[in-house]
Each structure stands twice: as structure tokens, then as C-alpha cells.
Amino acid sequence: MKKLMDEFKTFIMRGNVMDLAVGVIIGGAFQSIINSLVNDIIMPVISLITGGIDFSNWFIQLSGDQKFTTLAAAQEAGVAVFAYGNFITAVINFLIMAFVIFMLVKGMNKLAAIGHHEKAVEEASTTKKCPFCQSEIDINATRCPHCTSVIE
CATH class of the missing domain: 1.20.5 (Single alpha-helices involved in coiled-coils or other helix-helix interfaces)
Known part of the structure; x- marks a missing residue:
């Protein structure tokens, strides 16, 4: 145990x-x-x-003979309702939340990319490509070790 x-x-x-x-x-x-x-x-x-238009009062009454003008009144009377206006509000909430999270993640990725970009610039400054064979060589090289071409 x-x-x-x-x-x-x-x-x-x-x-x-x-x-x-x-x-x-x-x-x-x-x-x-x-x-x-x-x-x-x-x-x-x-x-x-x-x-x-108030989405919260969009509903379809499924039972009962009396007609209700608001969802709250229908629910208080115990009538079965299909409250699709609340669903529309929930979908809008979800879409807005997803968009806000997307923007936060996008911003964080952009901040992270700035740090990666600076590292990439530092790394790129130590090497260059041979113009003849396209091999990566030291930035100070005057002759390519792969194809032996003279590099100016």
C-alpha cells in the first residue's frame, strides 16, 4: 500500500x-x-x-397550450422548450474564446520566434555557402574544402 x-x-x-x-x-x-x-x-x-433581437428568448415551445413570450416564463411554467437562442449564445462564446486563445498563442509564438530568429542570425554568421558547389563552409574560408574552388 x-x-x-x-x-x-x-x-x-x-x-x-x-x-x-x-x-x-x-x-x-x-x-x-x-x-x-x-x-x-x-x-x-x-x-x-x-x-x-434577444437571442436568449429564442425558443420553440414543445408542450402546453398557453403561449409564452419569454423563455423564463415558459421554464417557470414547466413547459418543455427547445432553447436554441441559448445555444447560439454558447456557440458565440466558444468562437470568441477560441479566437482570443488563438491570438494569445499566436502572440506567444511570435515572441518565441524573435528569440529563435536572433539565434539563427548568429549561427548564419559563422558559415556561408560555396558559390560553386553550394556546400556549407566556414565564413573565413578562401578555398572550398569540398570542390577546392577559390572563393573571393
Whole structure:
């Protein structure tokens, strides 16, 4: 039993498990920011553009004889509804979150590429290509060691 507990402790303390836990926690907090962005800023603009349409009240009533004008009223009455407006809002939330994450990753990759570019420039400055055989040679070479051509 002690060996099993030691293995479990080793597994939990691995860096990738801890990174995953931190990622999930930050992702949850980030989702509340995105939900606020969508519900409080983007959806009102979309409603303004579409003439005051409120996606949250788009639904199809599946049961009951009485007609309801809002989703909340239908749900309060216990009527079965197909709330596709909430689904549209969830899809918009997902697309916005995916776009924001894409932009963050793109920015991080660009920052990482700047560091790689500087290293590549340093490495390229120590070698050059022979104009005759296209072999890579030392930058200070006056004769190609591969084809023996004189390089000026």
C-alpha cells in the first residue's frame, strides 16, 4: 500500500499534472471573463445591429397550450422548450474564446520566434555557402574544402 501511495505522490507532483491543474483553474476564470464580454458587450451590439433581437428568448415551445413570450416564463411554467437562442449564445462564446486563445498563442509564438530568429542570425554568421558547389563552409574560408574552388 505504501508503494502505491508513493507512486501516486510521484504522479501528482509531476510538472505536467500541476501545469494541467493550473491551466484548468485559469481556464475557468478566463471563461467567466469571456462570458461577461459576450453577454455584456458583444450580444447587446449584435442585438442593436439586428434590431433589438434577444437571442436568449429564442425558443420553440414543445408542450402546453398557453403561449409564452419569454423563455423564463415558459421554464417557470414547466413547459418543455427547445432553447436554441441559448445555444447560439454558447456557440458565440466558444468562437470568441477560441479566437482570443488563438491570438494569445499566436502572440506567444511570435515572441518565441524573435528569440529563435536572433539565434539563427548568429549561427548564419559563422558559415556561408560555396558559390560553386553550394556546400556549407566556414565564413573565413578562401578555398572550398569540398570542390577546392577559390572563393573571393
